[in-house]
Amino acid sequence: MNARSRWLMISVGLGVLLNPLNSSMVSVAIPRLQNVFQLNFTVVSWIIFSFYIASAIAQPVMGKASDLFGRKKIFLTGLVVAFVASLLAPLSPNFGWLIVFRIVQSIGTSMMVSVGMAIVRIHITEKQATALSVLSIFLSGAAAIGPFIGGVLIHWWDWPAIFFVNIPFVVASFLFAWRTIPKDEPSASVARNMSFRKWLDLIDASGVLLFTVGLVALLVGLLSAKSSGHVSFWYVIVGLIGLVLLVAFIRHELKTPSPFIPLRTFAKYPAITWVNVEFILVNVLFYSIFFGLPSYLQTVRHVSEFHTGILMLSLGLCSLVASPIAGRWIDKSGPRPALLVSAMLMIFGSVWIVTLNESSPVISVCLALAAFGISNGLNSVGMQAALFKSSPKEMIGVASGVFMTSRYLGTILSSLLIGIVMGDKFSFGGFRLLGMILTVIALSLVFMSWRRRESGNLEELEFHK
Incomplete structure (x- = not known):
């Protein structure tokens, strides 16, 4: 593997590790967030739900987007989105805004995961298996040490540190990626000629919407009933709406030509x-x-x-x-x-x-x-x-x-x-x-x-x- 390939691996690795790192660091932060925002465990658990729901949706969607707009563009855009979210999340005035920035952070980091493996496969032709195994070490290693890093950061600098710690990784990855990832523009003309409706059909926007709203509604119905200690008519209705939407999602996915x-x-x-x-x-x-x-x-x-x-x-x-x-x-x-x-x-x-x-x-x-x-x-x-x-x-x-x-x-x-x-x-x-x-x-x-x-x-x- 030549020097350019090694720098490409570092730039991609520093980007893709952000998703597993941020999904794992928060496991140590939950009790602290409960105390800071004066919320119960069920409400605070949405800091986990929001990240994984957004990741589950963003990764396949951004994978399709990279085929149209170019993998380098999607990767660099993901770094910018992750940077903004990591900078603003610690400034959240309340827990609702923290969830919003957490979702944005998940989308940004998912953009890099969805195209990082493809970038390595396309642009590193020698010792490709070794390169892919190194990339998997970035992913699994970040998830493995995330709770330890989160514990150290929260102990010394409080919960905002688990967001600020992303910034040096983002900046380093952006500078390396800008210089080392080759441009790929073959599908740009296709993207320009594609109508907005066709783009929505390609990413299965209807399926994404049904899945997201249905899953969130079902989770709200189930968790709210448990958190409040009783089952009310409102919680039952919300949960049933979620269940109906998920059934509609299954029917839709079985029929659509480009399913989510x-x-x-x-x-x-x-x-x-x-x-x-x-x-x-x-x-x-x-x-x-x-x-x-x-x-x-x-x-x-x-x-x-x-x-x-x-x-x-x-x-x-x-x-x-x-x-x-x-x-x-x-x-x-x-x-x-x-x-x-x-x-x-x-x-x-x-x-x-x-x-x-x-x-x-x-x-x-x-x-x-x-x-x-x-x-x-x-x-x-x-x-x-x-x-x-x-x-x-x-x-x-x-x-x-x-x-x-x-x-x-x-x-x-x-x-x-x-x-x-x-x-x-x-x-x-x-x-x-x-x-x-x-x-x-x-x-x-x-x-x-x-x-x-x-x-x-x-x-x-x-x-x-």
Whole structure:
């Protein structure tokens, strides 16, 4: 890899790490935001919901936009948007404005993620696999150390620091990207000749609107009822409207020629469907711990943000160490054994949470974190390998897009689960109940992994016959 390629990797890497970094740093900031804005846990959890909903929508939309307007333009625009959001978020006069800037930040960072991989694939032709693996280290590494960085920043400089810390990364990435990313203008004429209506059809604006409004309405109905402690007619109506809109979204996606989420893929390829269902459940488990444990440590056990960040580092480090080991194991044995072991580890971690009491040593949570960290490393490689194994070659691109959507859905569902279980206040009893629910989900994953193994054995037997 020559010097220009290395600088291109650095410029893209500094940009794409902002999305996972900002999605993970906030896990340590939730108790602090509750105190600052005098809000309950359910309301503050929208700082998580808003980011992932916006990311789930922005990444596929911006991927299509880059084909029309050029990947360099989208990447640089994303950096500018992220810069503005990171600068204005700490100045928010209230929590509502903070959510607005958080959404803008999510859109900006998603613009870079959606085109960063494509830029590397197109412009780095030598040792491309190595380049892509380095880019994945930027992504996974940022997510892994995010809680630690967030804990340190909040401890020394308070919550605005988790936004200001983006600015040097944005500036460095912009300067490098401006000089190193080659121009790509082949589709500019197509974009100029395309009508606004055709552009809306291309990005499936109707599907995006139905998905966004339906999901937000359903979440508002469910979370508001739990937070208030009673079910009112208003909450029921809002939740039902959300449910109806999501049903309309499914019908729309099955009919439209350019769907936002290609649901026809699920109907046509059941194996891909089951891989994505498992991936959703895996992310529900992982992110329930990822977002739940920092609040437990700070709210229930009164651990400082700094020490919470240090404890959470064990989750990220175990994940990073397990990933390359998982790659070699899966190359030899296939994804099924690794996924089965991963599910067993998540059962152990969930049961361990249930056994904790209010006098348990704080350091003992590291066992649960290590179990979930190792399982995440196994899953990050194993689930992708299972996806490629179950997907026809001509469907890899579409299947990968659906796979990323499943990650975001799992993350959103994890936040919903925590919000419903905890209500307006994060408590020890609620945390134990969360552990019980996660144990049931992990047990279902073991069953699904075992069925996958039995199904695979039957397919091989039929093949030999």
